[in-house]
Amino acid sequence: MSEMTFEPLMVEPAGVPRGRAMVERADWAARAYAKYDAATVNRIVDATASALAARAQEFARDAVTETGFGVVEHKVLKNIACSTGIVETYRGQDFVSPEIDEVNKIVAIPRPAGVVLALTPSTNPVATVSFKIILALMTRNAIIISPHPMAKKVCVAAAKAMAEAAVAAGAPDGIIQIVEDPSIPLINALMTDERTDVIVATGGSPVVRSAYRSGNPAIGVGPGNVPVLVDATADIQKTAARIIESKAFDNSILCTNESVVIAEEAVADKLLAAFAREGAYVLKDEERDAIRNTVFPEGHFNIKMVGKDAVWIAEQAGIKVPAKTRVLVAPFDLVVPEEPFAHEKLCPVLGFVRVPSADRGIDVARAILRITGAGHSAAIHSANPNLIMKFSAAVPVLRVSVNVGNSLGSSGIQTNLPPTMTIGTGFAGRSSVGENLQPKHLLNYTRLAYNADVREVMPSFAGLNPWVSPTGPVPAYPLASNDRANTPAPAPIHREPISQDVAELRDEIRKLIVEELHALIKN
Amino acid sequence: MTQENTAAPEFDYGLFSYDSKEQMLDKSKEFWNPGKTQFWIDSGVPLVIDRREEYFIYDMSGKRLIDAHLNGGTYNLGHRNPEVVQAVTMAMQHFDIGNHHFPSLARTALAEALIKTAPSGLSKVIYGSGGGEAIDIALKTARHATQKRKIVSIIKAYHGHTGLAVGTGDDRFSKLFLSDRPEEFPHVPFNDLEAMEDALRGRDVAAVIMETIPATYGFPLPNPGYLEAVKALCEKYDALYIADEVQTGLMRTGELWGITKHGITPDILVTGKGISGGLYPIAAVLATEKAAGWLNEDGFGHISTFGGAELGCIAALKTLEICSREETRSMVHYIADYVGKRLAEVQATYPDWFVGIRQNGVILGLEFAHPQGAKYVMRHLYENGVWAIFSTLDPRVLQYKPGILLKPEVAEEMLDRTELAIGKAYAEIRNERRSA
Numbered sequence: 008m009s010e011m012t013f014e015p016l017m018v019e020p021a022g023v024p025r026g027r028a029m030v031e032r033a034d035w036a037a038r039a040y041a042k043y044d045a046a047t048v049n050r051i052v053d054a055t056a057s058a059l060a061a062r063a064q065e066f067a068r069d070a071v072t073e074t075g076f077g078v079v080e081h082k083v084l085k086n087i088a089c090s091t092g093i094v095e096t097y098r099g100q101d102f103v104s105p106e107i108d109e110v111n112k113i114v115a116i117p118r119p120a121g122v123v124l125a126l127t128p129s130t131n132p133v134a135t136v137s138f139k140i141i142l143a144l145m146t147r148n149a150i151i152i153s154p155h156p157m158a159k160k161v162c163v164a165a166a167k168a169m170a171e172a173a174v175a176a177g178a179p180d181g182i183i184q185i186v187e188d189p190s191i192p193l194i195n196a197l198m199t200d201e202r203t204d205v206i207v208a209t210g211g212s213p214v215v216r217s218a219y220r221s222g223n224p225a226i227g228v229g230p231g232n233v234p235v236l237v238d239a240t241a242d243i244q245k246t247a248a249r250i251i252e253s254k255a256f257d258n259s260i261l262c263t264n265e266s267v268v269i270a271e272e273a274v275a276d277k278l279l280a281a282f283a284r285e286g287a288y289v290l291k292d293e294e295r296d297a298i299r300n301t302v303f304p305e306g307h308f309n310i311k312m313v314g315k316d317a318v319w320i321a322e323q324a325g326i327k328v329p330a331k332t333r334v335l336v337a338p339f340d341l342v343v344p345e346e347p348f349a350h351e352k353l354c355p356v357l358g359f360v361r362v363p364s365a366d367r368g369i370d371v372a373r374a375i376l377r378i379t380g381a382g383h384s385a386a387i388h389s390a391n392p393n394l395i396m397k398f399s400a401a402v403p404v405l406r407v408s409v410n411v412g413n414s415l416g417s418s419g420i421q422t423n424l425p426p427t428m429t430i431g432t433g434f435a436g437r438s439s440v441g442e443n444l445q446p447k448h449l450l451n452y453t454r455l456a457y458n459a460d461v462r463e464v465m466p467s468f469a470g471l472n473p474w475v476s477p478t479g480p481v482p483a484y485p486l487a488s489n490d491r492a493n494t495p496a497p498a499p500i501h502r503e504p505i506s507q508d509v510a511e512l513r514d515e516i517r518k519l520i521v522e523e524l525h526a527l528i529k530n
Numbered sequence: 531m532t533q534e535n536t537a538a539p540e541f542d543y544g545l546f547s548y549d550s551k552e553q554m555l556d557k558s559k560e561f562w563n564p565g566k567t568q569f570w571i572d573s574g575v576p577l578v579i580d581r582r583e584e585y586f587i588y589d590m591s592g593k594r595l596i597d598a599h600l601n602g603g604t605y606n607l608g609h610r611n612p613e614v615v616q617a618v619t620m621a622m623q624h625f626d627i628g629n630h631h632f633p634s635l636a637r638t639a640l641a642e643a644l645i646k647t648a649p650s651g652l653s654k655v656i657y658g659s660g661g662g663e664a665i666d667i668a669l670k671t672a673r674h675a676t677q678k679r680k681i682v683s684i685i686k687a688y689h690g691h692t693g694l695a696v697g698t699g700d701d702r703f704s705k706l707f708l709s710d711r712p713e714e715f716p717h718v719p720f721n722d723l724e725a726m727e728d729a730l731r732g733r734d735v736a737a738v739i740m741e742t743i744p745a746t747y748g749f750p751l752p753n754p755g756y757l758e759a760v761k762a763l764c765e766k767y768d769a770l771y772i773a774d775e776v777q778t779g780l781m782r783t784g785e786l787w788g789i790t791k792h793g794i795t796p797d798i799l800v801t802g803k804g805i806s807g808g809l810y811p812i813a814a815v816l817a818t819e820k821a822a823g824w825l826n827e828d829g830f831g832h833i834s835t836f837g838g839a840e841l842g843c844i845a846a847l848k849t850l851e852i853c854s855r856e857e858t859r860s861m862v863h864y865i866a867d868y869v870g871k872r873l874a875e876v877q878a879t880y881p882d883w884f885v886g887i888r889q890n891g892v893i894l895g896l897e898f899a900h901p902q903g904a905k906y907v908m909r910h911l912y913e914n915g916v917w918a919i920f921s922t923l924d925p926r927v928l929q930y931k932p933g934i935l936l937k938p939e940v941a942e943e944m945l946d947r948t949e950l951a952i953g954k955a956y957a958e959i960r961n962e963r964r965s966a
């Protein structure tokens with residue numbers, strides 16, 4: 008047996024140097040990709056999104072298996088929404104070609120960030136990986152993903168599938184990379200590396216705060232804790248259906264899932280009865296206390312509950328509920344920090360508070376967001392525009408879903424907000440971005456501006472485009488310089504916008520999205 | 531902290547110091563190598579390398595140079611690569627050179643790593659302490675395996691200056707020491723298959739030794755198919771093929787070993803220089819089972835106290851790991867692509883002066899239209915902050931060897947400086963011609 012006496016000399020933890028190598032490679036790739044033209048970028052984006060969508064089911068299943076939470080069919084929906092869905096949303100928009108403003112004599116030339124470092128969560132693993140990859144590719148950035156350790160296997164598989172498809176469609180080598188073995192020192196090294204141009208952090212507060220502390224530009228998003236006000240003017244049956252569907256979505260692990268329903272007293276009982284018809288189980292007082300002790304033992308959230316289904320959670324608390332129960336509703340009285348049900352729950356347990364008036368409901372919503380979730384989202388179900396306006400102005404969030412489930416409402420899948428897996432929480436949520444993350448957040452523009460004097464005429468810039476389409480693999484394989492003529496030219500990059508197969512696949516996927524959304528919104 | 535400055539030496543390196551660069555150069559001539567010292571002064575490159583990091587070297591004067599020669603690839607990973615420094619520093623807590631008589635922890639580990647990353651068929655590793663010794667080992671191994679004595683090499687080949695290796699190279703270095711042995715070491719012209727076949731036809735040749743691209747000769751590229759045909763001739767006439775990968779290995783061609791780009795499995799492969807990250811001297815010979823028979827017959831057949839020093843093995847293990855990374859390979863392809871394209875643009879500016887670019891990955895020979903052209907360019911490069919050297923055996927050609935981990939902004943700066951220097955060298959030559 009050897010007795011190793013290594014001292015801890017300036018030792019860098021394993022994986023850190025490799026991480027740096029990834030950033031350096033990404034730097035080369037980003038520089039190459041920043042010169043691509045719009046047609047090539049579109050082709051790459053389509054191929055990459057289709058590669059993920061084609062395996063949406065497999066990755067959804069693997070994500071649930073690996074992390075132990077969520078619902079496969081809901082993840083399928085998100086995987087599709089965050090790949091081909093996102094592409095369809097932005098189809099026709101151009102984040103590549105110069106934009107000409109003849110009136111103001113300004114031309115804006117898109118300039119990618121460069122190397123995007125994406126931190127992705129365990130709750131939405133593949134959808135977030137795909138979402139950030141697609142946004143990065145649309146805007147001609149290179150991306151390095153550091154997945155949540157609990158979901159690393161499925162994220163690595165998904166990112167590799169996308170990377171292969173991107174390069175096969177003509178993207179520069181190394182444009183998409185993923186850390187296979189994430190660790191805190193490695194993530195720190197990546198975040199503080201001066202070659203990292205922007206960090207996009209989705210995850211727990213510690214991760215987001217350290218992204219901001221890194222010294223590099225960062226887009227981080229804070230946690231949610233969604234209050235939902237239901238007033239006496241709401242259509243109770245529809246409201247109940249929407250809330251329960253949304254709360255049950257992916258077993259409530261999204262930051263956009265409803266946290267506490269605030270019901271105006273006049274309709275509270277009717278709403279609870281409607282909840283029950285939609286597959287919720289309304290807990291009696293002793294049952295509620297048992298659930299509180301199970302989900303928040305000693306007042307602290309039990310992470311075993313994340314994304315588990317309602318029946319299983321009830322069982323853990325020794326409560327028998329009907330087998331088709333999707334949500335457990337926990338009525339309680341007072342929204343204060345020491346009440347666990349007033350916090351984010353990440354499982355299908357829905358707080359329920361009665362208020363004598365809608366105005367009082369606004370105060371309760373504010374109280375919920377004082378605990379956590381400021382800057383994130385809230386929902387209201389009401390037919391009264393005055394109240395909706397008042398609520399939205401008073402409650403410190405940056406998006407309010409109206410008469411729609413919040414989980415897919417705030418994330419833009421069932422509303423016309425930009426579809427996203429990354430919800431900007433703005434100043435109130437200590438973030439640099441207040442909107443749903445979208446391509447423009449990964450871009451700057453160089454604006455060339457002419458002399459405002461009317462006598463100085465701006466010539467036509469129409470048709471001038473500094474970008475090019477590559478003629479072969481990027482970079483070219485290093486053949487010996489005296490052998491380039493003899494060796495068959497590298498396979499030319501496939502130029503049609505999109506192949507037959509991919510077009511068919513896209514149609515199929517579009518159909519699938521529509522069907523699934525239909526099923527989801529069925530009233 | 532205002533302390534009296536009592537004539538402290540200006541250049542204090544701890545165990546030794548110099549008052550000035552002039553004093554250093556004087557002592558260099560007095561105690562070390564007057565010929566070499568004076569040569570560089572006369573060449574307009576009075577370089578004494580002081581600080582070094584990444585791909586930068588600093589003269590004693592503080593002048594910074596981008597290293598585009600890397601001592602033939604020794605500093606492939608940059609100077610004092612932090613990962614290799616860390617590996618060696620940690621290893622020194624436990625290891626030293628080791629004892630060459632016994633089975634050795636680090637020698638065995640490196641051997642396994644080398645074999646696993648080598649062209650298939652190579653199965654045994656023998657260590658030397660430098661490239662020349664490793665070449666000698668390779669030649670001895672071939673002689674043992676074939677029981678023949680002759681070694682065929684290329685005119686203007688360079689395989690080192692040790693006892694046998696020097697015989698494979700230019701007369702300049704063997705005759706000086708009365709070591710030329712033309713009967714045992716026939717030289718044939720490069721890229722000439724007929725001459726090669728003539729040399730082999732007598733079936734009395736133990737091995738052909740080939741740099742995959744002859745470095746000191748200015749990187750003339752093997753004609754497409756040439757090396758493959760030489761390998762076939764070796765098989766036909768029972769000679770071994772020795773691939774000298776001292777300058778072409780370790781990812782410099784965009785693959786770990788240059789010879790694999792030719793689809794050749796050599797009988798023997800030699801690596802040195804960059805193998806240990808420029809931090810600890812070591813070199814290695816990789817041989818097939820058939821070639822390496824003497825290891826069974828007499829395991830003490832080649833003895834070398836420092837050969838395979840364990841600290842060097844650890845430096846080499848780390849270096850091999852870095853070179854083998856997917857990221858490194860990708861970066862080399864980017865660097866090669868970028869450097870090649872920029873140089874082609876420069877060539878288009880000076881087509882009758884900068885007449886050729888020989889390139890395979892980040893191995894480049896730049897040809898100039900003057901018998902000593904590369905010396906002019908070298909001097910202007912030096913003045914403009916880049917270090918690259920002329921080819922000893924063909925001074926028309928500049929050896930230009932950027933690092934495999936070069937960052938894009940340093941690559942850009944290097945090319946900016948190179949473009950200027952090539953232009954200035956051209957202007958100087960034109961002025962000389964005009965005034966002549």
Ligand SMILES: Cc1ncc(COP(=O)(O)O)c(C=O)c1O
Nearest residue numbers: 660661662688689690741776777
């Ligand atoms: C191709 C080649 N082989 C062998 C050697 C000899 O190596 P060393 O100087 O370590 O003895 C060299 C050195 O320049 C070389 O370039």
